[in-house]
Amino acid sequence: MTRAIAYTEFGGPEVLHEIETPPVEAGPGEVAIRVEAAGVNPIDGKLRSGLRVSAPIVEPRRVGSDGAGVITAVGEGVDGLRVGEAVVFGGARGAYADAVVVRAENVHPRPAGVSAAEGAALGVPVGTAYQTLRSLAVGPGDTLLVHAGSGAVGQAAVQFAVLWGATVVATSSPARFERLRALGAIPVAYGEGLADRVREAAPQGVSVAIDAAGTDEALHTSLELVPDHRRIATLVRGADAAGLGIRAFSGGSPEPLTAQQQAWRAEAVPVTLALLAARAFSVELGPEFALADAADAHRALEAGADGKITLVP
Ligand SMILES: NC(=O)c1ccc[n+]([C@@H]2O[C@H](COP(=O)([O-])OP(=O)(O)OC[C@H]3O[C@@H](n4cnc5c(N)ncnc54)[C@H](OP(=O)(O)O)[C@@H]3O)[C@@H](O)[C@H]2O)c1
Structure with missing residues (x-):
C-alpha cells in the first residue's frame, strides 16, 4: 500500500491526515516514483484552507505537487527514463506520499550532487x-x-x-x-x-x-x-x-497561463538542475518533517520558516 497525506474538509493544518491507497502503477506515458522528499509550497496551504477556491471535496484530496525520488516503474511509451534512476518531479497529484505516479514530461533525471530535498524544492x-x-x-x-x-x-x-x-x-x-x-x-x-x-x-x-x-x-x-x-x-x-x-500569472488571476507560459514553467526545472549541477544556483533548505507530521509542516509554512520545507516519507 501507499501512504499519502490527504484532507476531506477545508480547514487548518489539523485537517491533514494520513491515508492508505493501492500500490502505484505506471500507465502509458507515466512514471512511478518512490518519493524521497516532497516540497511544501504556500499554494498547498491555500488550497487546504479554502483560501484559494477549488472544486468541492468529494473524496480524500491529496496534497503537494513537487518532489524527488527514485523511479520504480516506467509506463508504455516513455523514453529516456529508467527504473532505479534518481529524479525530480513536479505536477504530481499528491506529492506528500511515499509513492506517486507522474506524467513522464514532468520527470527529470537528478544529477549527482543534487540532493532529494534540493530537487523537491524546485518545481513550483x-x-x-x-x-x-x-x-x-x-x-x-x-x-x-x-x-x-x-x-x-x-x-x-x-x-x-x-x-x-x-x-x-x-x-x-x-x-x-x-x-x-x-x-x-x-x-x-x-x-x-x-x-x-x-x-x-x-x-x-x-x-x-x-x-x-x-x-x-x-x-x-x-x-x-x-x-x-x-x-x-x-x-x-x-x-x-x-x-x-x-x-x-496564476495567483488568483482569472486569466489562465498561456501555452508559452506553461512551456517556460516546464523548462525551468531541467534548466535549474543543470545550473545546480554546475554550482551556479543555490537552494535554501528549511526544516524537514516526517510525512506523518505534514500538519506540523503546514504550521511551519504558515509561521514563515526560512528556506524550503520538505517532507520525508
Ligand atoms: N502565481 C503563482 O503561480 C505562484 C507560484 C508560487 C508561489 N506563489 C505565491 O507567491 C508567494 C511566495 O511564495 P514562496 O514559495 O516564495 O513563499 P515562501 O518561500 O514561504 O516565502 C515567503 C516570503 O514572504 C516574505 N514576506 C513576509 N512578509 C512580507 C512582507 N510584508 N513584504 C514582503 N515580503 C514579505 C518572507 O520574507 P522574510 O522571511 O524575509 O520576512 C518570505 O521570504 C506565496 O503567496 C505563494 O502562494 C504564486
Missing part, C-alpha cells in the same frame, strides 16, 4: 520565477525589484535575473539580507518607507517588478517606481491585477 518556485522573468523579458540593462526576495520564488527570481544580466533589488526582513547579498541582490527591508529605500538602492530607477509578497505596499511601491506598468507582475494578487493595470 523555479517554474514560477523563470516564467515570470521570461514573460517580463528581464535582461541586461534592467533593474528588477523583487518583493519577498527571501522566499523560494523570490530567491529563484533573484538568481535567474542576476544570471541574465539584470541588476536586482530584493525586499526581505533585515535578518535575511546576507542571504540575498550572497545571491547577488541588493537587499532592502519591506515596511514603511520602502519606495524611498528602493530609490536609494537603485538611483538609476526600477524598470521591472515582481510581487511575490501580495501586500498593498508591494503593489503600490511597484506602481510608483516602475514607469511601464505592464512590466509589473503579481504572483499573489491576481484578482486585483486588471484593475491596477499590471500583469498576473
Whole structure:
C-alpha cells in the first residue's frame, strides 16, 4: 500500500491526515516514483484552507505537487527514463506520499550532487520565477525589484535575473539580507518607507517588478517606481491585477497561463538542475518533517520558516 497525506474538509493544518491507497502503477506515458522528499509550497496551504477556491471535496484530496525520488516503474511509451534512476518531479497529484505516479514530461533525471530535498524544492518556485522573468523579458540593462526576495520564488527570481544580466533589488526582513547579498541582490527591508529605500538602492530607477509578497505596499511601491506598468507582475494578487493595470500569472488571476507560459514553467526545472549541477544556483533548505507530521509542516509554512520545507516519507 501507499501512504499519502490527504484532507476531506477545508480547514487548518489539523485537517491533514494520513491515508492508505493501492500500490502505484505506471500507465502509458507515466512514471512511478518512490518519493524521497516532497516540497511544501504556500499554494498547498491555500488550497487546504479554502483560501484559494477549488472544486468541492468529494473524496480524500491529496496534497503537494513537487518532489524527488527514485523511479520504480516506467509506463508504455516513455523514453529516456529508467527504473532505479534518481529524479525530480513536479505536477504530481499528491506529492506528500511515499509513492506517486507522474506524467513522464514532468520527470527529470537528478544529477549527482543534487540532493532529494534540493530537487523537491524546485518545481513550483523555479517554474514560477523563470516564467515570470521570461514573460517580463528581464535582461541586461534592467533593474528588477523583487518583493519577498527571501522566499523560494523570490530567491529563484533573484538568481535567474542576476544570471541574465539584470541588476536586482530584493525586499526581505533585515535578518535575511546576507542571504540575498550572497545571491547577488541588493537587499532592502519591506515596511514603511520602502519606495524611498528602493530609490536609494537603485538611483538609476526600477524598470521591472515582481510581487511575490501580495501586500498593498508591494503593489503600490511597484506602481510608483516602475514607469511601464505592464512590466509589473503579481504572483499573489491576481484578482486585483486588471484593475491596477499590471500583469498576473496564476495567483488568483482569472486569466489562465498561456501555452508559452506553461512551456517556460516546464523548462525551468531541467534548466535549474543543470545550473545546480554546475554550482551556479543555490537552494535554501528549511526544516524537514516526517510525512506523518505534514500538519506540523503546514504550521511551519504558515509561521514563515526560512528556506524550503520538505517532507520525508
Ligand atoms: N502565481 C503563482 O503561480 C505562484 C507560484 C508560487 C508561489 N506563489 C505565491 O507567491 C508567494 C511566495 O511564495 P514562496 O514559495 O516564495 O513563499 P515562501 O518561500 O514561504 O516565502 C515567503 C516570503 O514572504 C516574505 N514576506 C513576509 N512578509 C512580507 C512582507 N510584508 N513584504 C514582503 N515580503 C514579505 C518572507 O520574507 P522574510 O522571511 O524575509 O520576512 C518570505 O521570504 C506565496 O503567496 C505563494 O502562494 C504564486
